[in-house]
Amino acid sequence: MADVPILKLVRTPPVPARRAVGAARGVPAAPPARTRRVISIGGGKGGIGKSLISANLGIELARRGKRVVLVDADLGGANLHTTLGVEVPRRTLSDFVERKVSRIEDVVTPTGIANLGLVSGALDHLDAANPRYAQKMRLLRHIQQIDADFAILDLGAGTGTNVLDFFLVSDHGVLVLVPEPTAVENAYRFVKAAFWRRMRNVAQVFGYEPLLRSVMDGANFRSPVELVETVSRKNPEAGANLARQLAVFRPRLVVNQARTAQDADIGRAVVAAWRKYFGLEMDYLGFIQYDDEMWRTLRARRPFLLERPDVPAAKAFATVVDGLLAIDIAARAGAPK
Amino acid sequence: MKPLSQQNLYEVLDVPFDASQAVIAEAVERAMALYAPGSLATYTLMDPEEERLLAKMLEEARSTLLDPTARARYDERITGPEQPGSQVPSPPAPAMDAVIRAAWPELPPVIPALQPASDEEWEEEPVEGQPAVEAEAAPAPQAPQPAARVEEAPETPPAAAPPTASPRPAPILLEKVVEAPASQQAAPPTPSAPAAPPEPAAPPPAQAEAELVPEDAVWSGAVLRRIREARGMSLQQVSERTKVTRHHVENVEADRFDQLPATVYLRGILLSLARELRLDGQKVARSYLERVASAHPGGPAQRPR
Numbered sequence: 336m337a338d339v340p341i342l343k344l345v346r347t348p349p350v351p352a353r354r355a356v357g358a359a360r361g362v363p364a365a366p367p368a369r370t371r372r373v374i375s376i377g378g379g380k381g382g383i384g385k386s387l388i389s390a391n392l393g394i395e396l397a398r399r400g401k402r403v404v405l406v407d408a409d410l411g412g413a414n415l416h417t418t419l420g421v422e423v424p425r426r427t428l429s430d431f432v433e434r435k436v437s438r439i440e441d442v443v444t445p446t447g448i449a450n451l452g453l454v455s456g457a458l459d460h461l462d463a464a465n466p467r468y469a470q471k472m473r474l475l476r477h478i479q480q481i482d483a484d485f486a487i488l489d490l491g492a493g494t495g496t497n498v499l500d501f502f503l504v505s506d507h508g509v510l511v512l513v514p515e516p517t518a519v520e521n522a523y524r525f526v527k528a529a530f531w532r533r534m535r536n537v538a539q540v541f542g543y544e545p546l547l548r549s550v551m552d553g554a555n556f557r558s559p560v561e562l563v564e565t566v567s568r569k570n571p572e573a574g575a576n577l578a579r580q581l582a583v584f585r586p587r588l589v590v591n592q593a594r595t596a597q598d599a600d601i602g603r604a605v606v607a608a609w610r611k612y613f614g615l616e617m618d619y620l621g622f623i624q625y626d627d628e629m630w631r632t633l634r635a636r637r638p639f640l641l642e643r644p645d646v647p648a649a650k651a652f653a654t655v656v657d658g659l660l661a662i663d664i665a666a667r668a669g670a671p672k
Numbered sequence: 673m674k675p676l677s678q679q680n681l682y683e684v685l686d687v688p689f690d691a692s693q694a695v696i697a698e699a700v701e702r703a704m705a706l707y708a709p710g711s712l713a714t715y716t717l718m719d720p721e722e723e724r725l726l727a728k729m730l731e732e733a734r735s736t737l738l739d740p741t742a743r744a745r746y747d748e749r750i751t752g753p754e755q756p757g758s759q760v761p762s763p764p765a766p767a768m769d770a771v772i773r774a775a776w777p778e779l780p781p782v783i784p785a786l787q788p789a790s791d792e793e794w795e796e797e798p799v800e801g802q803p804a805v806e807a808e809a810a811p812a813p814q815a816p817q818p819a820a821r822v823e824e825a826p827e828t829p830p831a832a833a834p835p836t837a838s839p840r841p842a843p844i845l846l847e848k849v850v851e852a853p854a855s856q857q858a859a860p861p862t863p864s865a866p867a868a869p870p871e872p873a874a875p876p877p878a879q880a881e882a883e884l885v886p887e888d889a890v891w892s893g894a895v896l897r898r899i900r901e902a903r904g905m906s907l908q909q910v911s912e913r914t915k916v917t918r919h920h921v922e923n924v925e926a927d928r929f930d931q932l933p934a935t936v937y938l939r940g941i942l943l944s945l946a947r948e949l950r951l952d953g954q955k956v957a958r959s960y961l962e963r964v965a966s967a968h969p970g971g972p973a974q975r976p977r
Contacts, residue, residue, distance in 0.1 A: 514712060515712075516712060516715050519712055519713070519715045519716065520715060520716045523715075523716050523717050524716070540936075540939075542954045542957065542958055545954065557719070601712055601713055604706045604711070604712075604713035605713045607686075607706060607713070608706065608707070608713045608714045608717055608718075609717070611676075611686075612676075612714070612717050612718050612722070613717070
């Protein structure tokens with residue numbers, strides 16, 4: 336049952352029934368739906384601004400009074416503290432991974448910004464880039480239960496299983512895209528890899544592996560639509576369930592380093608193309624302008640959003656955060672159904 | 673959602689069937705820019721073949737839908753009363769559409785919040801009335817794809833799976849010859865040890881045992897116990913060999929659902945038990961979990977013990 340903790344399964348039975356059962360058994364009623372949200376920032380390619388976006392989204396949320404913990408999940412390539420102008424923290428994720436401390440809250444370093452804490456990536460331990468499976472699961476669990484309103488995970492580059500699992504466990508998997516062919520290529524590779532990993536996890540939990548294997552044998556499916564269709568032909572119920580489980584895979588898209596008006600539109604185009612060719616949805620959160628100020632403040636090791644809140648790129652972060660919060664509100668409104 | 677080759681021109685443009693000329697003209701413009709060869713948004717998303725097909729369809733959309741006479745003809749062709757051969761016949765498409773429509777619109781717009789389940793685990797919600805996937809898949813030999821594999825043992829009656837065709841003895845419940853050998857080898861490495869395929873075990877059990885096993889398999893605890901006893905294994909032995917705590921095994925056999933661990937664990941336990949008893953683990957787990965789910969609509973016990 337290895338991958339189960341990272342699954343977000345669509346619950347088919349009605350929620351009220353569950354509460355009623357709990358109450359009847361004398362079990363304390365389930366606490367209200369978790370308000371804390373996990374946001375992960377990924378994108379496949381390196382150097383597209385994942386860390387800067389993580390840091391500045393964190394600052395923006397913290398400025399709005401949310402309690403935020405930034406987690407540098409770029410194990411082995413951690414540098415989030417630098418984008419915030421924080422000294423190399425003494426306590427890092429490796430202390431948690433090696434169980435020197437029991438709670439992830441114990442390795443949160445203050446950032447000098449109100450409401451914003453930082454869990455620095457494992458810096459000193461050479462093997463920290465490749466945590467064992469159990470360590471990773473423990474980390475994921477603790478991150479999901481961290482004492483904060485938001486946990487923001489700054490993911491590493493690439494499509495390794497560690498990166499994908501962090502992405503899949505999040506409430507908001509944010510896909511960062513720079514309008515360049517290389518970044519687009521890697522972004523598609525990244526979301527596809529994440530998608531097929533989720534597919535495999537779902538199949539595992541519901542026992543669809545033999546079914547999927549029999550379907551996928553010999554055939555090469557380019558899109559989930561084709562696959563679900565083929566499965567439905569064999570077994571309509573399994574197909575419907577699969578479609579339901581897979582539709583929750585819904586990355587949020589942010590276009591970074593937009594230089595022209597066309598660049599700004601690329602986000603919408605990617606969402607449309609993704610829907611048409613992959614058959615799945617994405618939410619477009621907006622674009623962030625390319626701005627030399629971002630680079631200048633980074634060179635000075637000062638947080639961009641604090642130094643230059645006046646420039647358009649800084650205001651773009653507010654738009655992105657608005658988008659994320661709106662999705663949360665919509666989710667909460669839709670949840671009781 | 674349909675594959676591109678099955679979409680009509682309106683679907684390609686993402687416009688409603690009764691869209692005005694102006695709307696269509698704008699949509700064509702937009703699509704041409706968006707999906708132009710070398711467009712950034714589709715880079716590496718489509719393969720060249722699809723790109724060519726799309727370019728062709730967009731061109732056709734422009735020439736057809738923007739010309740009122742041609743459009744009327746086209747509309748008649750795709751909606752007209754049963755004109756065989758007019759459009760790509762795609763029998764599976766409507767079924768798929770229904771499936772998708774049934775599944776998609778009810779979704780909340782985003783990922784639902786994780787319920788704080790137990791401290792250790794998030795649990796799977798057993799889907800009630802989950803069909804027996806493999807049982808449904810079994811009649812598939814008519815379908816084109818598995819046909820190649822079926823020929824290995826086309827006429828073989830299920831009960832007597834020929835040891836010759838199979839690299840491992842068939843478990844007594846694996847009546848589908850189709851799937852057993854080939855899929856086993858094709859199995860991609862999964863990180864889940866418990867869900868791993870059954871190891872090649874002892875030779876196929878005696879025919880007499882078949883009567884212990886209900887054909888359509890409602891796997892109750894009592895049935896599992898009968899089979900264990902028929903195999904001459906004690907609780908202790910099963911517990912030792914499966915590494916499942918003895919009281920879990922007892923609770924499973926006694927159907928004490930409220931004392932069983934969270935579904936994810938329970939599934940693992942059932943899979944190992946079934947493997948030890950040389951049963952089809954997937955079926956046992958599914959059937960048992962269904963019974964647990966229907967006994968407790970809200971899911972099994974919250975806390976793993």
